[in-house]
Amino acid sequence: MRVDPDGGLTVVPHPSDPAPSPLLGNVVEGLRHRTRVARPAVRRGWLDHGPGPTDRRGRDGFVEVGWDEVLDLLAAELNRVRTEHGNEAIFGGSYGWASAGRFHHAQSQLHRFLNQFGGFTGSRNSYSNGTSVVLLPHVVGDAETVLRGASSWPTIAANTELIVAFGGIPAKNVHVVPGGVTRHGTPGHLTALAERNVEVALVSPLRTDLPATVPATWYPVEPGTDVALMLGLAHTLLVGGLHDRAFLDRYCVGFDTVARYLVDGRYDADWAARVCGIPADDIRALARRMAARRTLVTVTWSLQRIRHGEQPVWAGLLLAAMLGQIGLPGGGFGHGYGSMGDVGDNGPTVRLPYLPQGTNPVRTFIPVARIADLLLHPGATYDYNGRSLTYPDIRLVYWAGGNPFHHHQDLARLRTAFGRPDTVVVHEPHWTATARHADIVLPTTLPLEREDVGGGRRDTHLIAMHRAVEPYGEARDDHHILAGLADRLGFADRFTEGRTARQWLEHLYDRWRADDAPTFADFWAAGGHELPTGPSDFTLFDRFRADPDRSPLKTPSGRIELASETVAGFGYDDCPGHPAWLEPEPADRRYPMHLIANQPSTRLHSQLDVGPVSRASKVDGREPLSLHPDDAAARGIAAGDVVRVFNDRGACLAGAVLTDGIRPGVVQLATGAWFDPVDTPDGVLCVHGNPNVLTADIPTSRLSQGCAGQHARVQVERYTATPPPVTVFDPPAGLAR
Template sequence: MERRMSVATHWGSFVAVVDSGRLVRIEPRPDDPAPSSIAPGMVTAAEDSARVLRPAVRKGWLDGTPRVDGGARGSDAFVEVGWDEAITLVSEELRRVRSRHGDGAVFGGSYGWASAGRFHHAQGQLHRFLALGGGFTDSRNTYSTAALEVILPHVIGGHPWSYQSRMPMWDEIAENGELVVAFGGLALKNSQINPGGLAKHQTQDLQRRCREAGVRFVNVSPIRGDAAGFLDAEWLPVIPNTDTAAMLGIAHTMLVNGWHDEDFLSRCCVGFDRFAAYLVGEVDGVRKDAAWAAGITGIDAEAITDLARRLTSKRSVIMVNYAVQRADHGEQPIWMSVVLAAMAGSMGRPGGGWGAGYATMDATGVARGRVSVATIPAVPNPVADFIPVARIADTLLHPGEFIDYDGARLTLPELRLIYWCGGNPFHHHQDLHRLSRAWQVPDTVVVHEAWWNTTAKFADIVLPVATGLERDDFAAGFSDPHLVAMPKVREPAGESRTDHQIFAALAARLGFEAEFTESRSESEWVRHLYERTRAELGDDALPGFDDFWRISTAALPPLTGPFPGDLADLRADPGRFPLATPSGRIEIFSAAIDSFGYDDCAGHPTWFEPAEWLRADLSDRFPLHLISNQPASRLHSQYDNGGHSLGSKIRGREPLTMNPADAAARGIQNGMIVRVHNDRGSCLAGVILSDDLMPGVVQLATGAWWDPVRPGQSGTMDRHGNPNVLTADRPCSRLSQGPSALSALVDVEPYDGTPPDVLAFAPPRITPPS
């Protein structure tokens, strides 16, 4: 008999249909107006041949050669072992590394989205375990928004993510706004997701409501499809990585015509005079006028002038997407967008001003936040050392060297053991050939994985974990005002265990099981976290746990503020409501950043030429700019083996979108298998031709599981279409050390001969336990 059960994921809430313990299908909830198509494809992956079914150890490591020189990680066979042996191997290796090299030699990676659950949160479980065991080296910031996270506290103050509660919400824009200018676009595909889950998708309907209310949209992006068709958006194709120059040209036009908001700039900002001197060329002899910007960006000078006029004459919002800061000098478009909004006159007024990431996840712009919900308790990390998140390869290759970071000088630690769960560094990181070389350096790599993806194949010890469908939990998404029950839909595949079960067993061997588990079972933990949330909100705010589990969804009370650093308060009275910046105001010029003396991040927003862009000398050899944006068919690399992602492939390869003119010049036709290449590497992809992409640009989404022809051999071709074999492992700047994936030049050519079979979803060679 079929049973229908609640399912909560990062891409929404659904109904799982189960028959005799077998997952049959996943259906949208009837109250979700825009359900994601990712979830139904989870059925395909639930029991596919790529599942890790038993603990497995790399043969070379098990044979006693833990430090690898010849690139064995990624190409070696694995030996399956029992759980008792696996727990012994991991616990003894943790003891050895800590005693010989110190607690800081253990790296607690776990960067990734993992499960949507509050208790089964992979990174929280790992960090709690490692902190109780003595400590670990951690990473700071995210691959998604590292530049933004570092620059915004300098410019508008507060926590790096506090801007989410301080920018206009979609309903405010619909009621009061007139013009939205979106740098990097507003691609709805990105709004499928929300970290921590969500009850229903709202962004599409909210955007539609804005358009129906008369709000006009301008999409400043290389991709027309970065704005939904129903928005009727004006498309201004912009050369990638030149958003800052476009904004400077708009700002110069505002300034010389006297259209800028002098009152707000004088009362609520500091440093405009120094920035204005830069705009008019007093600093470097270059006037940043519309003609100058047009020569850099490819946008007509007349369009730049018109945009300046409209921004200052209408209630306007300047939106900037996360993608524009994942590039060389990625701090600059974020900083400059705040300055441009301050000049335009709508900052701090209802439905106007500035915001970031509006279509990057469903939560952004939907609500100012949500009340606090309990999660697995964190434990203070005894190790103070950290690395910027995107500098893992540098750390492994150059321990002991110094790097700059946000005014500090960091020493890269020597990492001897990497412990990773809930993420996929061979998806997130740039220049995968460099990462694979770096990955050979540590003594041991331990990974928790449900499938034999690239990270599992590059590990020494792989411990099989249950998926979000195979354990009890509850979800609470970022800014989403709901809790959603996550009952176990099916039994864990093979011998899989939850992350918590694995860490509890390791903690028992290492002597701190009671501290780690607090003597609670997993079901008791889930109930405890829910009831703790209920008690903190007041018992009347939420139903009791048993009722919640039965009805599957509970509404949280709305978050009403106050919201520190609110820009409307700043406009009303900057003396009474200062920002958490050194001046208490928006820092158009930052004395702190200026004091760092960085040659790649000045004291005010500045145009820096990217290392790789369509005006660079390198474009003579590689004349196409690669946009490696977020996929529509999966979340990052999650469920690339799911039915929805597999259905998007072209002859098994990730699709590459090209402008027909670029394709014709190379003899490329729609559906053809092509080789995408530069000096860092190459991959195969299947071509889609589209006029929605400006000439000179190609688009290849991230997240296809890396499938090198010869694993461990630097430069070998990827069969599947992972763009990070082509992107540069180069920091945005010395300020943030964030990734610059979207500063990459390539060329594309037809692939001659028979393409090699895609083996991304095939397990490695495995020897069963004796």
Template sequence: MRVKIVNKADRPLLTNSHWGVYQPEVVEGRLRGLHPFSEDIDPSPIGPGMVDVIDGPTRITCPMVRQGWLEGRRKTGRGDEPFVRVSWEEANALVAQELERVRSDFGNQAIFAGSYGWASAGRFHHAQSQLKRFLNCIGGFTKSVNTYSYAAAEVVVPHVLGSFMGMVSNTTSWGSIAQDCTLFVAFGGVALKNGQISPGGTGRHILQASLRSAKAAGVDFVNISPLRGDLMEEVGADWLALRPSSDTALMLGLAHELMSQNLHDQEFLSTHSVGFDTFSSYLNGDEDGIPKSAEWAAEICDLPVQDIRDLARRMARNRTMIAVAWSLTRQDHGEQPYWAAITLAAMLGQIGLPGGGIGFGYGAENKVGLSMRPFPVATMPQGVNPVSEFIPVARIADMLQNPEGVFDYNGKQHIYPDVRLVWWAGGNPFHHHQDLNNLRAAWARPETIIVNDWCWNANARHADIVLPATTTLERADIALTPNDPYQTVMDQVIEPVGDAKSDHDICKGIAAQMGVEEAFTEGKSPEDWQRWLYDITRQSAAREQIEMPDWASFQETGWFKLAEPAEPIIMMQAFRADPVVNPLKTPSGKIEIFSETIAAFGYADCPGHPVWLEPLEWLGGTVDYPLHLVSNQPSTKLHSQLDHGSVSRAAKVAGREVLSMNPEDAADRGLENGQLVRVFNGRGACLAGLTITAALRKGVVQMPTGAWYDPDGGLCRNGNPNVLTPDKGTSRLAQGPIALSCLVDVVAWQDELPAVRAYDGPVIC
């Protein structure tokens, strides 16, 4: 039954997304524009890229089954074969039969619901929640843990500070920085492009204004990154263009300088931390005979030694905020820079002071540094998963290629399950994962792959059964988020394109086939669930003295803003004031510079205190390829979302993703601005359009992630850098991704220009 689209309460239509709130413009039932929300002072341009693709040629409009799978469940041909249209009745029956077969023959642990990704901002229509709730109704699934964003920090920081996400949620606010900080030292920078997004939606982008306010208040900035653009030019940051993957060595050199000059805060270390004596012995080189001095660090980082000494002294005499980007975790031994940064901040003794201490991920998302009271938002209940098997999120290819193999994780050994069926909803592993050519080979192993998606990205094209999902604009929802003060409705503004259904309705149809529809829906409609989520949130908020309008008023006005706290947020303020009354959730209750727990694991690649460990690939070691590739987040899309949209495609060079290169490196290779180049190493190659700029260190090239994977043998025609990045865990502790430990070379493309086929979609029989 088609839903008549109405403008509720005669107010403008609203939609919320991870890159902001927009007011949709609809003409004769078709989306014609997405206009900025009136409250947003710095709206993101990404959202309007949706307009030309929501009903464009890449849209999946009906259920599809890969021809080879339909004819005989052949695993070969994924990514290349034609698809066959089927009805929803046929699709539901095929999925239900396959789920029954796999769980009957192999057990529910043979079903992997990875479904890692950002999906949409709606609180109810959250793809992963819907899928996992359904699978729990039929006995569970193997899951993944942690994130590609900061897996190493998610595992190591709780050992050191007792919590990681709790610290991110309570990062010292930008208001405190502007008021009290005098020196902001940004390891990995504070990139404006990343601040366009926030999980669950955002009503007002604050990053650019916050940086300007801090600068106007007298805060000095230091950008420690191989990329000058990791801090906006307007703040006039000092740029320390260190060798990539050497951040930990720099932090250790700074720590040694503080200690050798007696500039560290011994009283704070004694009262608020444990293990500094063990760490200081390592700094002095008592066992290995190598003091981790400024001279030692300068050689590793390829920085002037005096710059390191001067920075240590500046940090000691100023109210200093040490900011560490999430990207620092995405390198070999990615646990170490976060542990070392916490230790450096503890040595300065400013943790818990206004404007000082440490912050995780300023600029990574709009939410980091917001002044916002804790907001208890209800989530869609997923039920109980009886299956105990799991994998670290970045170990997908390992799991598929090594069933029953052993892996280490956070002090324990586990067994990879023998996965026969993969179901993905709301994400794209052919964006997030590393060494995509290897992933593609691993993807050929499962017997069945099911994907819910709305467009023909690489994940959908490599599936066996494709279930067409609606976008946020084709269904009603609510954007309740603890990450932003603006809470909004999400109006359905157009009818579903083709036969697309919401993930809820997709799962509901299959649940009916398997006799668990009542357990899945509990007799509630989508609006019933949304009202339930809203009411539970409103009740919880009231207990925290947070006022929310009733449901009818919320629907009528379309949005409301939560009141800001009376005082700026200062991370770990209570712990600093009294570590006995307000202990951390660590074994000692204090900051664990040395962790007996981690030391007892016996991991050579992650010992009991921060250390320098040489990365798998970096410019300071044996160099098979002479350029270090920084594959960071894009500015024109969210990960791979809307790579096919007008905003992303307009920014490409020579029709491909952009590769930035230092002028000297370009001259050495006879390369010119704007030409097509081949970026390659032993894992694969991709094409890119070249931009030459002095805003990055010599020996470093930069290429954003997110281009839709478009394989031609080992070459990606469209410019996805993850065909180049290594697929190895950060350490046995966290097993996080190490995309930023990657060496490549670049040459001019001399052959006939191959057409980009990423946006064509498969052949439909």
């Protein structure tokens, strides 16, 4: 960031970054946008009538108050809930992308505060890969090895001959990593694939799930049918004797179970063709190429964000195991290439400074995507990974550093759920939908308005984040806010440990600092510190392959469990004990189009949707909807038209973009447009284009209870009335001082 002579700011990428993120273009304008929360604000109904369930959240006006008044109100409410209902009644949501800084990380700050307050009900896993992190320990012993240890990009470039990319390798996602990226290397690695003539089989309804610069054979499958294609490929390998029986015998258990399933169910290429829409001859030909070459089978995280999302991951591992290349450089299995910038990265593996959160005395938790169920159904029981759990009775929701009205599904249902607690508290820099559905909104600073130490997973540098501008209005950082609350509640000394924010930075840095690292003063003056390099080439499960007896996996058998007795023993009909074909959402004549609600390319999730890069992608001020020209012509839709996308759950308006890079019968609408609801006789209408008014709030399965929000069945029509205006980029109506 550079301060111009006139006092303005300009984004300047790090000098060592070969491919700076285009999302940097959103940063400057977001600093002083009219949606910034200027002062603490309290919902008028909460002020007038006190805490309690209500349907007015998201509909009431707000009253701005002073910091002392709002902190007194909030401290009293926290004490009331703890006294009357216990700490389990407090939900410390705080899920989502927050600051890039290591100290001013909103979730860490809030969890540290709530732990010292006596604990809270928390959440586990993530919307991004919450299904995989539950499944993978049953199959290969742990999730982290697969997610962070698959073949590095240099290993792939040197060894791989064929990549079969289920869900593609979408370059739009590789600019982001929790904590930030100094050097974006993945775009260059993708370019190297083309230079080295690595063959890529792109399996996705969207051609944009692989950069256009990477030549590929495109297999535009029907959404949600990747497992059918995988089983058809596996059947072809099996009956053709192309599978590696020696590898399966030595390194795996359960293959005979899967083989019987493939043969008895007749899950052959002809069956797969009827399901996924890829010609049977093409399926058989692809299987033969996979067996003849060094092949990497990859599965994006998006494929596990669907109903039965465990199955694409498990079936992808089955394919890789049948090829016998797991543990070989550039072969085997990968999960998440193109889903995050650090997957396949060969940067440093140094653990970075972090703020200790302490221990939560409350052991109650939910899988993160079950937030609406938690609020709507206190006392209800549900299955999770072999356990039976019960939803507690939540009376206060405290959210910092995230936006559930971006990443959750069925937003009409979420609005109802948010009406049930007594009090909802939100830390927010902007008037997002989550802030508008709160009772108490506390304005927080953005990273450029505070000091911090920055760095992400496998990042090459630790960054000294200097403050570039003064805080907007009366905004405070999360630590300052929570320290004020802790003071009123009697544990300020424990929370702050007597340190200012700057002193915390020095303390965390000095506790982390290695012998070869500069002093904090030198680090701060230099603006950063380059970290020791990580391994250049690495391969998933190479030590396991070398000697599975000395380096067994952490599974019950010590081997890859292609069939798991543990999972089978749970008795879940929506997740059996081996990879299986389970029907996706059934077709509905009323809603013939298949919606893909994927991640945006113009912002990080919903962050800085107000920025110019994000706004420039919109059509008539609304989120763009991509559809095939044939589908558009059948509905009388032209490029640039405002369209209505709808199903039984709700509707949204979007701007039509026509492309032949999408499978006919499929539409694509990225997540992250700030939810802008209008109540209509037919239900909620988001006039801005948030697809999560359409997606179903259902779990992937009883095993993981993961997010299944990637797909939905919809209908699309040209919107002929005068479109309601988009108002979410203005402060909320009824904001009073």
